[in-house]
Amino acid sequence: MKNNEIKKVAVVGSGVMGSQIAMVCALAGYPVTLQDIERDSLSKAKAFLQEQMDKRIAKGRYTVEEVDNAFTRLSFTEHVEDLSNADLVIEAIVEKLDAKRELFAKLDKIVAPHTILATNSSTIVSSKIADAVTHPENVCNIHFFNPVLVMEMVEVVKGPHTSDETAERSMAFVKSIRKTPVLLKKEISGFIANRILGKLMDEALFLYENGYATHEEIDLVCKKALNHPIGPFALMDLTGLDVNYFVRMQRYHESGDEQDKPSRTVIEKVEKGELGKKTGKGFYQYN
Incomplete structure (x- = not known):
């Protein structure tokens, strides 16, 4: 595998946003690990996703086989250490800077040097987090819109620390999960939408x-x-x-x-x- 290929995805935070991001990636064929420190939150996320996908099966948007295969690719864990083999980690936890910085510092000790660390935040720009990790050039915003299962648009935001390669890999990844990305070439809180x-x-x-x-x-x-x-x-x-x-x-x-x-x-x-x-x-x- 080339270092710049995204083969495995991880999502941190199993709320409404994180769970849907994980499912969209799984539906696109990626092995995905959804991590949350609360076991109850993971159980609720799994039930929520099953309910949402059952509705889409009933409407003919997906087949039972497609959904079953997606769930096969989706794993749930309470342990952040289980994300060590991810090529892309998308953070979707509470909108608090201290919590995000703490998480990114933990991830930095676990993931490979090529792993992209992205925050789904639409308010906290990644430059406020990037100095918490060893490879700030791998840090960016990849902002999905709610409901993620429906909304096509994704904003990819390049901070002053973000490498061109990270921006290009992130844009290519978003396209690979059948979403439409827009690249912001510099940061601003709130982005466009x-x-x-x-x-x-x-x-x-x-x-x-x-x-x-x-x-x-x-x-x-x-x-x-x-x-x-x-x-x-x-x-x-x-x-x-x-x-x-x-x-x-x-x-x-x-x-x-x-x-x-x-x-x-x-x-x-x-x-x-x-x-x-x-x-x-x-x-x-x-x-």
Whole structure:
């Protein structure tokens, strides 16, 4: 095997994003290891993926054989040491810089010198993590969009430390899993899609908090007038209000600008544990 070939993939973090990233890679033919320190999270991820794939089989998007083969290629582990043979590791853990740096430092002691270490973060640029490893030239952002099983776009972000080879290998990998990559040639927090989306969410929250319209009405306008497939409040529920909170807090810590803090509504809901679809309640109620 050539050192620049990606043969085996690992994903760290078995939440909604990490589990779907792992399945997309397995469906594309890669042996994938999904790692999480919580056994219960791995069990939930496996059940979630089985449910999602059963729906796609019922709709005729995949055959039973294709899904069974993908699950055969997908393994689950609690031990980060089991990722030592991966050529690409994609981190999809909590959106906290300290946690990511700690993880990358652990991975650095385990993986081979050629292994790409990518973060799925859309807020924390990889230059804030790269100095935690021996080979910063192998570190980049590979940002998937939720739901990963559906969304085609992936943003690959090249930091000042990222080698051209790492960027090229990452772009080629994304194409190999039947996604459409865009390469950002330099870093900026939020990248492309989320910087644009963030402005929309800020305005939606301003209109809601100042009583101009309900969240249902604002979502309806975005869908019917702007032709968006989902409104900003439903989208926040889907991705998780805790994600919105951590993203905004990270941006605030970087800028010191009070306007970068999460909105008071998001703070209130996070404090109540109303994180969206995953907890059964956010802006909307879920069964």
